[in-house]
Amino acid sequence: MPEMLLAIALVLLLTMSVGLVRVVIGPTPPDRMMAAQLLGTSGIATLLLLSQALGVPALLDVALIFALLAAVSVAAFTRRRAGADQA
Amino acid sequence: MSQPALLLAFDAVLLATLLALALAAVLSPEPRRAVMLFIAFGLWLSLVWARLHAPDVALAEAAIGAGLGGALMLAAARRAARAARSNDDEAAG
Amino acid sequence: MDHLLDIAAALCIALGAGFFIAGTAGLLRLPDLFSRLHALTKADNLGLGLIMLGLILYAPEPFYAAKLLLLWVLVMVSGATGSHLIAKRALRGDGEDMHGEGMQ
Numbered sequence: 001m002p003e004m005l006l007a008i009a010l011v012l013l014l015t016m017s018v019g020l021v022r023v024v025i026g027p028t029p030p031d032r033m034m035a036a037q038l039l040g041t042s043g044i045a046t047l048l049l050l051s052q053a054l055g056v057p058a059l060l061d062v063a064l065i066f067a068l069l070a071a072v073s074v075a076a077f078t079r080r081r082a083g084a085d086q087a
Numbered sequence: 088m089s090q091p092a093l094l095l096a097f098d099a100v101l102l103a104t105l106l107a108l109a110l111a112a113v114l115s116p117e118p119r120r121a122v123m124l125f126i127a128f129g130l131w132l133s134l135v136w137a138r139l140h141a142p143d144v145a146l147a148e149a150a151i152g153a154g155l156g157g158a159l160m161l162a163a164a165r166r167a168a169r170a171a172r173s174n175d176d177e178a179a180g
Numbered sequence: 181m182d183h184l185l186d187i188a189a190a191l192c193i194a195l196g197a198g199f200f201i202a203g204t205a206g207l208l209r210l211p212d213l214f215s216r217l218h219a220l221t222k223a224d225n226l227g228l229g230l231i232m233l234g235l236i237l238y239a240p241e242p243f244y245a246a247k248l249l250l251l252w253v254l255v256m257v258s259g260a261t262g263s264h265l266i267a268k269r270a271l272r273g274d275g276e277d278m279h280g281e282g283m284q
Contacts, residue, residue, distance in 0.1 A: 001238070004190055006093040008197050008231075013097060013134075015204040017104045022207050023127055024111055030213055030270045032123045034220055036130075037262060038207060041224045041255060042200055043130050045231045047137055048248070049193070052235055058142035060247055062133065065146055067254045069154040073126055074262035076158035078269050 005053040009046050016042045033077050040070035101138060105131050118164035122157060129153025189237035196230030199223050213270055217263055224259045228252060 019042070022035035044063045051059035108131055112124035129152040136145035203223020210216045232252050236245045 001186060001190075003090055003093060005193070006090065006097065008193055010093060010097050010100065011197050012200055013100050013104075015200050017100060019204045019207055020104065020108065020127065023123060028213065028270070029119060029123075030266050031216065032120065033266055034213075034217055034263075035207060036123060036126055037259065037266075038203060038220050038223060039127055039130060041228055041259065042204075043134060044251070044255065045196070045200065045228055046134065048231065048235055050137060052239065054138075054140065056137075056140055056142060057244075059137050059145070060244075060251070062137055062142050062145045062149060064251055064254070065149045065154075066130070066133075067251060067258060069130075069149055069157075070255075071258035071262065072154050073157050073161070074258070074265060076161045078262075078265040 002053045005049045009049040009053065012042050012046045012049070016046070029077075033074065037070055037074065040066055098138065101131070101135055105135060118167055119161070122160045122164050125160065126153050126157040129157065185237055185240075189234045192230050192234030192237060196227045196232075196234060199227030199230060203227060214267065217267055221259065221263050224263075225256055228255055 016039055019035055019038055023032050023039070026032040026035060044066045047059050047063040047066065051057060051063075105128070108124060108128045112121050112128055115121040115124055129148060133145045133149040133153065136142075136148055200223050203219055206219025206223075207216050210219055229252055232248045236248055
């Protein structure tokens, strides 16, 4: 069974690397941000599978931080400059 | 496939992509794109630490390297772009 | 019984990975930003949810399951909010970063 978890983690890692293409070529910044978001979610899934396969339960906390990181970077990206609306 | 072979394949993919990401981030001409690639790079590096059985380092890398650093650099890139634009405006008229 | 649970877990995890693959394919192949966003949210929520369900079935333990569920809820909330923000900014074109010169 650990082999199967590792194999699925490898598949997820491969899809992450393919999704990186969108970060590199993405025509507009929102495209890049979306791809980064998918990257974060796949990273969470990979970490969960790794934590079960390698027997390191602490990786769950790293996955939690990944989820927080995605929220922070999306907020930083879509932020408006304060006072830009009134001008 | 056996477990060592799978782990080896995992490491190989991880390393190759990490190097490609680092090169793409450094060689990128546009600051905002470079920051986006840097965030992805931090995420990837944190996966490497996780694979090396170092969850504490992975935590620090994800929180500080990619999260906080990425957000701050996004703001910095935005400010740099605005400064360049206003300089252009002054030069034009 | 244990065997059955293992098979169910493996099925769930494989299905979740399938969702991630579909999401990545959509991200790469769909023509415009909003359809790409649509493909992405499916992979985000359902793929991760199925993988977590599989892991819970694989190691049924209350605390572990609670932590995974908490993580899933966090990802759903932040993913939905983030996608909405990105789509709104892109649609109205008023984010500072959206099209470079979108501000006046």
